[in-house]
Amino acid sequence: MALIELENIYKTYGEDEYTTVALKGVDLTVDNGEFISIMGPSGSGKSTLLNIIGCMDVPTKGVYRLDGVNVTTLRDKELSRIRNQKISFVFQHFALMHHFTVFENVALPLWKRELSKKEIKEKVDHYLEKLGIAHLKKKNVSKLSGGQKQRVAIARAMVAETDIVLADEPTGALDQENGARLMELFCQMNEEGKCIIVITHDEKVASYTKRIVRIVDGQIHSDTKGERQ
Numbered sequence: 001m002a003l004i005e006l007e008n009i010y011k012t013y014g015e016d017e018y019t020t021v022a023l024k025g026v027d028l029t030v031d032n033g034e035f036i037s038i039m040g041p042s043g044s045g046k047s048t049l050l051n052i053i054g055c056m057d058v059p060t061k062g063v064y065r066l067d068g069v070n071v072t073t074l075r076d077k078e079l080s081r082i083r084n085q086k087i088s089f090v091f092q093h094f095a096l097m098h099h100f101t102v103f104e105n106v107a108l109p110l111w112k113r114e115l116s117k118k119e120i121k122e123k124v125d126h127y128l129e130k131l132g133i134a135h136l137k138k139k140n141v142s143k144l145s146g147g148q149k150q151r152v153a154i155a156r157a158m159v160a161e162t163d164i165v166l167a168d169e170p171t172g173a174l175d176q177e178n179g180a181r182l183m184e185l186f187c188q189m190n191e192e193g194k195c196i197i198v199i200t201h202d203e204k205v206a207s208y209t210k211r212i213v214r215i216v217d218g219q220i221h222s223d224t225k226g227e228r229q
């Protein structure tokens, strides 16, 4: 069974003469453990597609099955429950809580789980250590460099231990060296079994992934697989 199954997905924004059809009949199947980049010109529908895959938005038409569950028919509460269980996000501008410490930011996804304080501390410490940012744990995130902030965002995505990690232009605010480090981390997460989907404009970033889906004007233009493109 596929992890992600999109069938004839349409997404329309606005009403009447002000409508934009952002996705026009997208079919996409993604298996467990895939590592995919989504590429395409500005305005082609990449973020719209990622938002639907991430259960942040719902399609206007079509069916989306996530791990066998038709999520298009779910109510908001159910949808957010499934999202928290299955999906983590990494954003271009990190989306961290500015007044919180590194530890508090990484612990965020665990608040909704039924875990003791000790369990949360152990998990967070494990991933801070893994990402080499344990020494920063008491620091306020606003005091960190861009590369450090993105590591905190990755630690937050890892601590949730979800099957799927979605990233919208994750290297966009990083220099080349930090961008490459981030992609190496994604490779490592993928080798550990995570399904990772990255939106990028950068062919170099896409070259780390094993499948490239290109979108043009709301439709899939090409879908190529290979061992590290």
Ligand SMILES: Nc1ncnc2c1ncn2[C@@H]1O[C@H](COP(=O)(O)OP(=O)(O)OP(=O)(O)O)[C@@H](O)[C@H]1O
Pocket (backbone or CB within 6 Å): 013, 014, 020, 021, 022, 040, 041, 042, 043, 044, 045, 046, 047, 048, 049
């Ligand atoms: N909330 C919205 N309301 C109205 N139109 C929207 C909304 N979000 C996106 N659109 C439109 O839908 C189309 C696809 O947008 P989307 O952001 O998915 O493209 P994109 O490929 O991610 O672009 P970029 O690379 O510039 O981020 C665009 O024409 C955009 O203007």
